[in-house]
Amino acid sequence: MSHTQATIMERLKEETKEAHKRAESQDLEKALIKGALPREVYANYIAQRYFIHLSLEKALLSLRQKDARVAGVVEEIRFHSSRAAQDLKDLGLDLATVKPLDATSKTVDYITDLGNKGSLALLGVFYVFEGSTNGARYISMALRRSYGFEGNFGTHYLDPYGEDQPAQWQKFKTEVNSQTFSPEEQELILAGATETFDSIVAVDTAINEAAG
Numbered sequence: 001m002s003h004t005q006a007t008i009m010e011r012l013k014e015e016t017k018e019a020h021k022r023a024e025s026q027d028l029e030k031a032l033i034k035g036a037l038p039r040e041v042y043a044n045y046i047a048q049r050y051f052i053h054l055s056l057e058k059a060l061l062s063l064r065q066k067d068a069r070v071a072g073v074v075e076e077i078r079f080h081s082s083r084a085a086q087d088l089k090d091l092g093l094d095l096a097t098v099k100p101l102d103a104t105s106k107t108v109d110y111i112t113d114l115g116n117k118g119s120l121a122l123l124g125v126f127y128v129f130e131g132s133t134n135g136a137r138y139i140s141m142a143l144r145r146s147y148g149f150e151g152n153f154g155t156h157y158l159d160p161y162g163e164d165q166p167a168q169w170q171k172f173k174t175e176v177n178s179q180t181f182s183p184e185e186q187e188l189i190l191a192g193a194t195e196t197f198d199s200i201v202a203v204d205t206a207i208n209e210a211a212g
């Protein structure tokens with residue numbers, strides 16, 4: 001018998017390829033990677049991501065207690081809300097003055113609901129944000145050049161691991177692939193990832209529109 005079955009991480013990459021293309025080719029992301037986004041729009045982008053990560057962390061902590069496989073992949077180092085909060089401090093944006101956009105609230109509700117249901121789709125959400133560190137590291141370099149940021153100032157969220165990023169991504173993939181998920185569970189995880197890419201496109205579009 002041949003064992004050519006794709007791993008869950010291979011499936012995630014392959015089956016969200018188009019969604020990734022849509023996410024990275026939006027105006028906001030294109031401006032980010034060029035370092036051309038106005039600084040206050042960048043600050044709002046981090047604030048909106050902050051709200052989403054806060055809900056994701058809460059949901060993952062709850063699921064981690066119920067499912068040993070989730071415990072095997074959810075580590076605190078991959079919780080990025082405190083990094084986003086530090087960036088907001090660096091940028092002088094007081095979170096108390098920022099409101100979640102409707103698209104952000106929708107995403108938060110989606111994630112919170114998955115947490116309440118104890119749905120493995122949360123791992124798909126987790127995958128999208130963890131995987132986004134691949135491109136985000138390049139964005140952080142562009143931001144340092146264009147805004148004149150030094151060290152990690154203002155880029156803790158986008159560049160959480162520094163030079164360890166490729167190793168951290170490799171580790172994440174290994175940890176996820178070492179868990180066993182039924183075909184039905186794999187579909188849930190894939191659906192969670194696709195839904196998250198769509199949510200991110202909606203959030204990024206709303207940030208752009210709010211910027212006028």
Ligand code: HEM
Binds near residue numbers: 013134
């Ligand atoms: C300017 C925008 C972006 C650029 C330039 C970019 C670029 C990249 C690159 C170069 C990779 C590594 C590809 C590989 O090694 O095969 C990657 C992976 C990934 N990116 Fe992005 N990206 C961007 C935006 C985003 C956004 C907005 C998200 C979602 C929030 C995202 C989620 C992911 C994910 C999940 C992966 C992992 C794919 C895998 O399974 O290997 N990216 N990105």
